[in-house]
Amino acid sequence: MSSTEPPRLRHTALDALHRSLGATMTDFAGWDMPLRYGSERDEHVAVRTGAGLFDLSHMGEITVTGPQAAALLNHALVGNISTIGLGRARYTMICRVDGGILDDLIVYRTAENEYLVVANASNAQAVLEALTERAAGFDAEARDDRDAYALLAVQGPESLAILKSLTDADLDGLKYYSALSGTVAGVPALIARTGYTGEDGFELFVAPGDAEKLWQAITEAGAPAGLVPCGLSCRDTLRLEAGMPLYGHELSLALTPFDAGLGRVVKFDKEGDFVGREALLAAAEHAAAEPPRVLVGLVAEGRRVPRAGYPVVAGGEVIGEVTSGAPSPTLGKPIAMAYVDAAHAAPGTAGVAVDIRGSHEPYEVVALPFYKRQK
Numbered sequence: 001m002s003s004t005e006p007p008r009l010r011h012t013a014l015d016a017l018h019r020s021l022g023a024t025m026t027d028f029a030g031w032d033m034p035l036r037y038g039s040e041r042d043e044h045v046a047v048r049t050g051a052g053l054f055d056l057s058h059m060g061e062i063t064v065t066g067p068q069a070a071a072l073l074n075h076a077l078v079g080n081i082s083t084i085g086l087g088r089a090r091y092t093m094i095c096r097v098d099g100g101i102l103d104d105l106i107v108y109r110t111a112e113n114e115y116l117v118v119a120n121a122s123n124a125q126a127v128l129e130a131l132t133e134r135a136a137g138f139d140a141e142a143r144d145d146r147d148a149y150a151l152l153a154v155q156g157p158e159s160l161a162i163l164k165s166l167t168d169a170d171l172d173g174l175k176y177y178s179a180l181s182g183t184v185a186g187v188p189a190l191i192a193r194t195g196y197t198g199e200d201g202f203e204l205f206v207a208p209g210d211a212e213k214l215w216q217a218i219t220e221a222g223a224p225a226g227l228v229p230c231g232l233s234c235r236d237t238l239r240l241e242a243g244m245p246l247y248g249h250e251l252s253l254a255l256t257p258f259d260a261g262l263g264r265v266v267k268f269d270k271e272g273d274f275v276g277r278e279a280l281l282a283a284a285e286h287a288a289a290e291p292p293r294v295l296v297g298l299v300a301e302g303r304r305v306p307r308a309g310y311p312v313v314a315g316g317e318v319i320g321e322v323t324s325g326a327p328s329p330t331l332g333k334p335i336a337m338a339y340v341d342a343a344h345a346a347p348g349t350a351g352v353a354v355d356i357r358g359s360h361e362p363y364e365v366v367a368l369p370f371y372k373r374q375k
Helices: 015-020 040-049 069-076 121-134 159-164 208-225 232-241 277-289
Strands: 024-028 031-036 052-055 060-065 089-095 101-111 114-119 141-144 150-155 179-184 187-192 201-206 228-230 294-300 311-314 317-328 333-340 352-356 359-366
Touching (some): 031 232, 040 052, 040 232, 052 208, 060 069, 060 121, 069 114, 069 121, 089 121, 101 121, 114 121, 121 141, 150 159, 159 201, 159 208, 187 208, 232 317, 232 333, 294 317, 317 352, 333 352
Parallel strands (some): 052 228
Antiparallel strands (some): 024 031, 060 141, 089 101, 101 114, 150 201, 187 201, 294 333, 294 359, 311 352, 317 333, 352 359
16 A cells, blocks of 8 residues: 555444445544444434433443452542443543543443443543553553443433343443443344443444344334434434533543543542543643633524534634534534633523634524433
8 A cells, every 4th residue: 555545444233234224434533433224313313212222332442450440540530440340331531641531431340340431432552542541550451452342322211121122131230330241133242231322222342243132133123113324413413412422522632530520530549540630730820820711502593503622702802612513313403513702601601603714603502411301
């Protein structure tokens, strides 16, 4: 391959199946992934009202094992990993020495001295390298397991009933942010009650060779409940409505967890030192003294859709920047998340607009999330 050729896209174990379903494919973080199968709005609505089935095999799985696995993760990440119970999961972050967010992660404790760290596709290599580097001096190792797993997600109010028809695992007893090993449709899986849609749902970590069999079984079992295959496009509008941050949009190396309003994930009182501690202590103090820009929701009064990078303005001054924007199928109007100056962050603040190609379109400031499911 000549150096001028772009690198080859990686394909998930379900690639042929997506194509047979007529999916529109897109390059996402070096993977060829389904963007949508038909109407992204219909896929979005299916997850809110019934269920959707996603291929998330582009996510990066890293297994951390060894007698000091918890100590290593306590050192490498900002959260207190040693307090995660067996079979439980935690949302956390990995930061650089300067406090910048390298990635946001979910860590599952799968055995006494074993953890599954799930990173975003675009950051998986950087996270793996950071964990490997930070493992020096610990009796533990970080193993690249990206090729060991395919990841399927069933999301939506009907997801529990659909999966219960395919497994004898105790799904009713499985709490949010917990995981257990079981068999689904005859396929061994790590079954996690996690998701990125704002709905109840499950993520199933399986061997790539079993992915197609499981996809077909879930598709069949879910048909009466209105389950449809879903692409990355509706996953983005679902997480946006649910006010969930996306790396590269609401989170970046330029921001600390305190800048992003997620300082709660940083645990200064845990055992041992951790990478970024000094910088994050300073960031916490600075945020307390002088509030940074606040992540807020914006709802359009008109029809024009704001996009990432568009300036947020008030009184002729730039007061912030849009991080994510899209039409909201649930609200029926365009919405956005944006970092704005604290003085303009209160819900209902008057006079806020988004500069959409020179035109100042009025927007209402609202509290996040835009959408919360009825439990």
